[in-house]
Amino acid sequence: MLVVVALLAFLVPPPGPVTIDVVSVGGSGCPAGTTNVAMSLDNEAFTVTYSDFLVQGNGNEAKRSCTIALRINHAAGYTFGIAATDYRGFAHLTDKVRGVVRNDYWFPGFPTRHSSRTYQAPMSDNWQVTDTPSGVAHGPCKDRKPLTVETELKLTGKGAGSFMTMDSTDSSVSTTFRLSWKKCAE
Numbered sequence: 001m002l003v004v005v006a007l008l009a010f011l012v013p014p015p016g017p018v019t020i021d022v023v024s025v026g027g028s029g030c031p032a033g034t035t036n037v038a039m040s041l042d043n044e045a046f047t048v049t050y051s052d053f054l055v056q057g058n059g060n061e062a063k064r065s066c067t068i069a070l071r072i073n074h075a076a077g078y079t080f081g082i083a084a085t086d087y088r089g090f091a092h093l094t095d096k097v098r099g100v101v102r103n104d105y106w107f108p109g110f111p112t113r114h115s116s117r118t119y120q121a122p123m124s125d126n127w128q129v130t131d132t133p134s135g136v137a138h139g140p141c142k143d144r145k146p147l148t149v150e151t152e153l154k155l156t157g158k159g160a161g162s163f164m165t166m167d168s169t170d171s172s173v174s175t176t177f178r179l180s181w182k183k184c185a186e
Contacts, residue, residue: 014043014075014078015075019073020039020046020071021071027067028063028066034052035048035066037068043179045157045178046179047174047177048151048175049174049175050066050175051179053089054153054163055164062155063153063154066150066152071144074186077184078184079138079186081138081139082133082137083179084131085174085175087103087129087166088128088139089166090125091119091162093122093123094162097120097159098120099123100154102115102129102152103115103127103151105148106137109145110140116133117131121162151166153166176177
């Protein structure tokens with residue numbers, strides 16, 4: 001019973017509303033006005049929606065990235081970390097082109113968490129990935145710092161006409177960051 005109570009302390013979001021503020025957005029993959037961030041109604045995740053995150057190879061290596069700094073506002077006495085990330089898009093890879101999706105997230109002064117997936121040509125299809133870190137890096141309890149998320153799409157190889165996007169044909173794509181809440185020691 002004690003184990004269940006301890007486990008629930010990591011799973012239950014803080015009481016009251018949880019809101020999210022975008023501190024900054026920048027990068028070649030998210031020009032101004034093409035990114036939207038929203039907190040889920042249950043306060044257990046937030047989503048980032050991209051409307052113009054595309055990398056085209058045109059016979060050369062290419063990459064695009066987007067860096068977003070977020071402040072998550074919640075009741076005192078709690079902190080959070082990223083428990084898992086769900087992201088998807090579309091890739092058209094020709095010849096020997098490889099497409100790489102990389103995702104990093106961190107709090108200033110804390111370790112960076114990395115995840116990446118590689119796709120090989122030939123491919124012309126939607127892709128979807130759920131990454132779960134080996135351990136959740138929770139942010140500080142007292143001095144709340146913004147969470148920074150950096151996402152990159154990269155093509156390597158020289159296949160002409162190859163591209164990769166964080167968007168898909170249904171235009172309803174977003175990256176979902178599932179949160180792990182933790183009650184701070186008092």
